[in-house]
Amino acid sequence: MSSGPTTPSTTTAQARSDDDAERLSAWLDGELETASADPLLDGLLHRPEQRQRYARWCAVGDALRSQEVLAGHSPALCARISAALHDEPALLAPAALRPGIKRHLASGFAVAAAAAVLVLIAVPQMRGAGGLTQAPAIAARTAPLGEAPAAVALAGRPARDPRLDPYLQAHRDFMGEGVMPAAAVYLRSGGEGER
Amino acid sequence: MSERDADLQLVRRVQLGDKRAFELLVAKYQRRISRLLSRMIRDPADIEDVAQEAFIKAYRALPNFRGESAFYTWLYRIAINTAKNHFAAQGRRAPTVVANDFEEQENGEDAARMSDTATPDSLCQSKQVGLAVNRAIDQLPPDLRTAIVLRELEGLSYDEIAAAMNCPVGTVRSRIFRAREAIAQELRPLLGTSEDERW
Numbered sequence: 001m002s003s004g005p006t007t008p009s010t011t012t013a014q015a016r017s018d019d020d021a022e023r024l025s026a027w028l029d030g031e032l033e034t035a036s037a038d039p040l041l042d043g044l045l046h047r048p049e050q051r052q053r054y055a056r057w058c059a060v061g062d063a064l065r066s067q068e069v070l071a072g073h074s075p076a077l078c079a080r081i082s083a084a085l086h087d088e089p090a091l092l093a094p095a096a097l098r099p100g101i102k103r104h105l106a107s108g109f110a111v112a113a114a115a116a117v118l119v120l121i122a123v124p125q126m127r128g129a130g131g132l133t134q135a136p137a138i139a140a141r142t143a144p145l146g147e148a149p150a151a152v153a154l155a156g157r158p159a160r161d162p163r164l165d166p167y168l169q170a171h172r173d174f175m176g177e178g179v180m181p182a183a184a185v186y187l188r189s190g191g192e193g194e195r
Numbered sequence: 196m197s198e199r200d201a202d203l204q205l206v207r208r209v210q211l212g213d214k215r216a217f218e219l220l221v222a223k224y225q226r227r228i229s230r231l232l233s234r235m236i237r238d239p240a241d242i243e244d245v246a247q248e249a250f251i252k253a254y255r256a257l258p259n260f261r262g263e264s265a266f267y268t269w270l271y272r273i274a275i276n277t278a279k280n281h282f283a284a285q286g287r288r289a290p291t292v293v294a295n296d297f298e299e300q301e302n303g304e305d306a307a308r309m310s311d312t313a314t315p316d317s318l319c320q321s322k323q324v325g326l327a328v329n330r331a332i333d334q335l336p337p338d339l340r341t342a343i344v345l346r347e348l349e350g351l352s353y354d355e356i357a358a359a360m361n362c363p364v365g366t367v368r369s370r371i372f373r374a375r376e377a378i379a380q381e382l383r384p385l386l387g388t389s390e391d392e393r394w
Contacts, residue, residue, distance in 0.1 A: 025372035029346060030198035031353045037196065041204055045215045055222035056379040059386050062226050063328045063378070064347040070328075071320035072229035073386055077243050081221050081250050088251065090212040091258055 021053060028057055202266040209257055217254055224267060225250075228274050235278045237314075245281050249274040324385060331381035335374055342367055343374035 023040055026032045032040065044050045055078075063070040202223075208216035228249060232242045253273045260269055282288055332340055341360060345351045353371075357364045 021376075022368060022372040025375055026353070026368050027201055028198070029353070029371070030196050030201050031368070032196060032201075034196050034200070034204075037201070037204060041208065041216075044219070045208065045213060051215070051219065051222075053379075054219060056383075056386070057375045058223040059226070060375050060378045060382065061347050063324060063382060064332075064343070066230075067321040067325040067328065069226045069230045070324045070382075070385075072226045072233060074225065074229060074243065075386070077229065077246060078218075078221055078225055080243065081225070081247050082218055084247060084251050085214050085217060085254065088214070088254055090214060091210050091254075092212060 020050070024050060024054060025057065028054065028061075199265045203262050206257065206260060206262065206266055209254070210260075217257070220266065220270075221250055224270060227267070228270065231271065231274055232278055235275075236281070241281065245278050246274070248281075249277040252277060324382075327382055327385050328378070331378040334381065335377055339370050339374040339377065342370035343378070346371050 020040070020043060023032060023036070024044060027037055027040055044054060059070060059073060062073075202220065205216045205220055209220070225246065228246050229242055232245050232249075233239075236242050236245060249270070253270050256273065260266070332344070335343070338360070342356055345356045345359060346353075351359065353364050353367045356367045356371075360367065
């Protein structure tokens, strides 16, 4: 311990340094809030003593977890890699951001494609389903059972033999409401039309 | 925030052009990568060459790193591939069993624990490290010792350590910091670091 005189300013500076170091230790463990990590990281990157401290603590962690890992410690290797890095160009921000932008664009296209599918396929089917489900009722009104069989042509629909209606009704009752009721009606109607 | 997020913050800084942030990642993972490579490569000089190449490859590929996996997992795979290329360049094949072992392991920690390729020299070094670490831990006050062991060996969060030690989280933070400083001081001769060194 230093036995020299201490002034309030040196004490304050020491306390601040200790506090920074303590926060660095917490950040190393992932225990610092993200918001307060950025200024700390600036200090870490710009202050050599903080970088040395960080490196020592990483070595301490390795030493505690595995003696063999620490035996592989090589300050010379770190220096070599550092020297090799000097010859490398600094990475540019646009390159770093590109993947993120691509991802956002991709998700935007996905949303647009989903909306297009909804508009072009699902909505017409839903509209069609309402009209088609009313069709049997119209057919029943226009061709009640017991009347002479006659081909009834509804607007835009081919005529069919009304004697088939009980059979088709029984078929519908048997099928019930499936997971795609609108599509089921469409398929049934298509089949009926072919007859 | 997690330890993985802390690495990711450094990665983001590198991606924005700060090479010093990458040096911090090197300082953190150099030993684990060297240990990993020593399982595949015998010659210590070759290990250093391949480790350096792996880190530089990682730096160049960093713009494509999206953080979908942990930085170390990503670096670990680059190191394995660099070692395989090293063998290919020499017209040899990577030791099959060892390479497969590594590829099956997502966590490099497990690989680092395997010691069947240890040399007498590395065993001696490990023994020295072990003695120094034990001495450093023994010299710690009990509260500091418990806190650092729960953190570094058991991997507990600060909240969990606070609950286990029945003290505030702030106290845990302070104890872990002081324990780290004390152990680092004890290991300083072994690490070959001095105050004026870059790392």
